[in-house]
Amino acid sequence: MTTHKIENAEFTVLTVKKRRQCTLDDVLNYGAQFVSFFNECLNAFTGLTRLYMENLRFVESDFVSNIFVTCKRLNYLGFLNCDTQKRLTLQVEHAQLSELSMVNCRFYKVELKWLPRLTRTTFTCWMDFEELPLSFGHVPLLEFLNLTNVGLSRHKMVMLSTLLCETHIQELRLGFKCEKIWVQPECLSERLASAFHRLRIVSLVCIPEGSDLKWTNFILEAAPSLEELYMSVIDHPCEMIIDPKMRMELSLSENKGVEWESPRPHFKHRRLAKLVIFCFVNYMVSYVRRVMIAAVNLKDVYLYDRLACSKCKHMAVFKPGRLPRAKKKLKAMKKLLAQGIESAPRIHLQTHSEMDADHAARIKDYLCS
Template sequence: MCSCLGLGLGLGAAPGGNLETEVVKDSVSLCNLNLEDGQDDSLIKLPDDILLNIVERLDIADAARTSVFSKRWKHIPAMLSEIAIEVDSFQPKHEGRKLTSDDIVRANTTMLGATRSILDRRAGSPCTIHLLRMQFYLGDESIFIGQTVANTIATQKVAWVEFTILTKVRKNCTKNELITYGTQFMSFFDSCPNTFGGLARLTLENLRLGESDFPKIFSICRQLEFLRLYHCDLGYMSLLEVEHPQLSELAVVHSSLRMVDLKWVPRLTLVKFNGFVSQDNPVCFGYVPLLQTVSIINIGFSRHKMLKLSELLGKTAVTNLHLNFKSEKIWVKPEGRKQLLPVFHKLRLVNMLNISEECDLMWTMFILEGAPILEELCVMVRDHSCEMITGKRREKYVFSKVKDKGLEWEPSAYNFKHDNLAVLKIYGFQEENKFVSYVRSIREAAVNLEDIYLYNNPACEKCKHPVPKEWTWKQRLSLRDKINKGMLSPVKIHFLTK
């Protein structure tokens, strides 16, 4: 009988409660074992389900080696339900040294050999591969990796296939490098149409493709549900049109695209944009009836116009909205209830992150006016120094001198009330009038507010900021008094450090 347990399943309810711990300990030293047939070893006597659970906790290379231990172990790797083969496991680990072309070829070649060994060994196995995840560099070896996967898809049961395709230059690609990688990728793509036709997830980086290439990709990758594009375009300030019947998640990161036009994506539920160059709306939402979550991260320069969410989100009805301002200029314009209600009438969660410490907070109240069933509002205030552009590099860009210019907001109705907001979270809260006044304004408007969570400045290992200090009892009492003073009923205020 074939048992294909997922990673970490099946052991939690073991009698005695210690079996899982012992199995994990055994799995750590598994690669050091040298078992002979007939040897009396407790691991050999374990049932297939337990042996499989051990092997699925190992690196894929170590998992493959277990088949040489004994005849008892030989069939276990062929039962794996999840196979993740990543080029990172096969490339040299030299800190401070950049990978060379020879390093990448060797890593890809070694990975190709491992891929063939692992997948060919499964030939004839009745067990389904629930997840086949591949990460490799774009190169001549890519075609052979793709053909091996295509053969597996054609001859075995494979439920989900993921590709992450890397390039030698990971950041700051030149125009010529983008074009070269784009040409190389399309050659790979054209050589393995059956492989790409079976993909569910695809991550690409550093590609400048031709005008007809993306339509070809979308037409061949009919099973695609997730697509992430990092620094990919069809030329500087180009337009990307998306029409796909299955795509449910799209992430566009650091792109030079003028706009992404989501013309017809009937199953799309989540869209992420990280950085855009356009002065106007970076995305046009066409037919996206299931869209729930929109996340936009951007550094607002002086050239960026203030975006109107009522126009940006068009005829959508999102439930989750995440905006990250990277501690720079605020690039959304406060609007009135009349303009926002058509797109915010289903909105339940809003995160507004990395608002500069220079900015006032009252402008964020426009979200409450336009979102009548909003349940949770999260605001993070901080100047995140390790992510901000500083020094001479800052002189190369045109930053806005006033980060909250044009954010004047006035309530559409006198004594405005909100009935559904239950939770308010503020990260980077300080004992300043603007923070206290802001919380009191939210309290006055949100008549059914239940919990307020106040966090100190978030710690960041990269910034090497000190761990936030605990709120003193005196600080807590003082802030509670200031926030609740004059209110009809007190609300729960939670003071947290992280």
């Protein structure tokens, strides 16, 4: 390991207790054990290519920075439920790192300053902070970004034009965990166009049920290279907090949607080829038609019936699927969707059992964000 002659070396830190079982003493203890082990084996850690850690709290605020300094060969680094005892602004510079994942972490700020080989970033759940504690510097190869959060009433909306103005991502995944939409729809600007001009795939995951979907059109208008648009519109009773008193205590918003009206009602999109909606219901007809009219080269529209995870489907509050089953009614629905649209795309109204293989591979992500 010291001579760096091992091509691939992965180290994974798993704790005895799972994340939701851990107390403050547990994460402090796990963090101290790891720091001790790390300091005793510095030469070995210099040879690591992949490092994953979970449920660790570091007393020494600069220890996380030491990981980036010591592990110079890392191409993947993952944190789950990790933080420092004192609030930390983490400035990340690394010559080799290509993938960084931070899930349920509580670093005060994360500044990705200089990562010339970074291609994939996952950053989820910043509930402890009013605004997204993430910024990008020199990340010229960044292709994929996954942002997921439970939107609270006190959270500031995220301006994607500001966040991504220095990037050229190709795939964007935004997860809402069935709660408040935390993205601010924006009118087309030079900065937004610059951030989205290479965007090819967008996934909008676990949008709360009943939401007006018109706000998503701002992404379509700002991303001329967009080819595929996926979204799931679903409430997860097994994960959501339903009790009104508890929702109020946690600052969960009752007004989950966001309103936005395009100043360009007649804009046309030339590249979008595929629209996929999981958990399609009748109120989305007008939205689908609007996309079909705008996307003049749209080839396929996949509208799937309501889906459920293994826990939700057994709960009394779970709502069954709503797509018509009779062929006559399915034909009528397709006719309604395509009415008056020249060169209408192929419309697929399908149940879970009829799911396209490519979509089935994505389904886990679209059920749990």
